[in-house]
Amino acid sequence: MSDIYKAPESELTAGEESGDYGSLEKGLAGDYAISVGEIISEAWGRIKGHKGTVWLGILLYAIAxxxxxxxxxxxxxxxxxxxxxxxxxxxxxxxxxxxxxxxxSAPLVAGMLMIGVKIARDETVSGTEVFSHFDKIVPLVVCNILMSILIVIGFMLLIIPGIYLMVAYILAIPLIVDKGLGPWQALETSRKAVTKHWFPMFGFLLLCLLIYIVGGLALLIGLIWAIPTVAVAYGVVYRKVFGAGPENA
Incomplete structure (x- = not known):
C-alpha cells in the first residue's frame, strides 16, 4: 500500500539548490534554517523597486x-x-x-502569495500574477476546504492542535501552484517540513503580525512598507524551505 502522506518521488529531487535555496527533499528533512531577523532584513531590502508590484497585486485582488x-x-x-x-x-x-x-478567490490568494515568492527568488513578476493560477482552482479549493476543516477540528481539541496546524499548513498553497502537488500532498508536505522548525516559524508569523500592527498604528501610512515586507518575507521563507519552482530546478 502506498504512503498517501509522502510527496511524489519525482518532485522530491526537483529544485535542489545550493546556498539559500531549499527543495522538497530538504524541506521534508528539515534541512533549512529560519532566522527571523535575517528573513525580515532580506525582505526589507528586496521591497525596493517592488512595492508597486505588490500593491498592484493587492489592488487587482481587491477589484476581482x-x-x-x-x-x-x-x-x-x-x-x-x-x-x-x-x-x-x-x-x-x-x-x-x-x-x-x-x-x-482561491487562485487569487495563490497569486498574491506567489508575488512574494517570485520576488524572493529574483524572478520576473508583475501584479497580474494574481490571475495566473485559475488552472489550479480545483486543487486550491479542495486544499482550502481540507485545511479549514482540520484547523477547526484542531481548535475543538483543546485549541493547541488548531494553532499547530495553522502554522504547519502555512506553505501549502504555493506548493500546489509552484510544485504541482495535490491538495493533501501539499498540506502534508507543508506540515512535515514546518514541524521540523515549528517554533521559529511561529515566531516569524508573530513578528509579521506585529509589523502589520505597527504599520497600521502609523496612521496606516506604515502599511505602504509593512505589507510588501511581509509578502516578500513569506516568499523568502518558502524559498529557504522549498526552493525554486520546477522550471528553475
Whole structure:
C-alpha cells in the first residue's frame, strides 16, 4: 500500500539548490534554517523597486474579489453589500454565495502569495500574477476546504492542535501552484517540513503580525512598507524551505 502522506518521488529531487535555496527533499528533512531577523532584513531590502508590484497585486485582488462578490450576489440573491438584510435570506443562498466567493478567490490568494515568492527568488513578476493560477482552482479549493476543516477540528481539541496546524499548513498553497502537488500532498508536505522548525516559524508569523500592527498604528501610512515586507518575507521563507519552482530546478 502506498504512503498517501509522502510527496511524489519525482518532485522530491526537483529544485535542489545550493546556498539559500531549499527543495522538497530538504524541506521534508528539515534541512533549512529560519532566522527571523535575517528573513525580515532580506525582505526589507528586496521591497525596493517592488512595492508597486505588490500593491498592484493587492489592488487587482481587491477589484476581482469585489466583482466576484457582486456577481455571486446576483446569482444567489445574497445581499453581500447590505449585511443588514442577510437575516432575510435562506441558508442555501448564504452557503452558495460563500462557496462561490471562496472558490473563485482561491487562485487569487495563490497569486498574491506567489508575488512574494517570485520576488524572493529574483524572478520576473508583475501584479497580474494574481490571475495566473485559475488552472489550479480545483486543487486550491479542495486544499482550502481540507485545511479549514482540520484547523477547526484542531481548535475543538483543546485549541493547541488548531494553532499547530495553522502554522504547519502555512506553505501549502504555493506548493500546489509552484510544485504541482495535490491538495493533501501539499498540506502534508507543508506540515512535515514546518514541524521540523515549528517554533521559529511561529515566531516569524508573530513578528509579521506585529509589523502589520505597527504599520497600521502609523496612521496606516506604515502599511505602504509593512505589507510588501511581509509578502516578500513569506516568499523568502518558502524559498529557504522549498526552493525554486520546477522550471528553475
Amino acid at each position: 474579489v469585489g466583482v466576484i462578490t457582486f456577481i455571486s450576489s446576483l446569482i444567489t440573491g445574497y445581499p453581500a453589500f447590505n449585511p443588514a438584510d442577510a437575516a432575510n435570506v435562506t441558508l442555501t443562498s448564504s452557503l452558495l454565495h460563500q462557496l462561490i466567493v471562496t472558490a473563485l
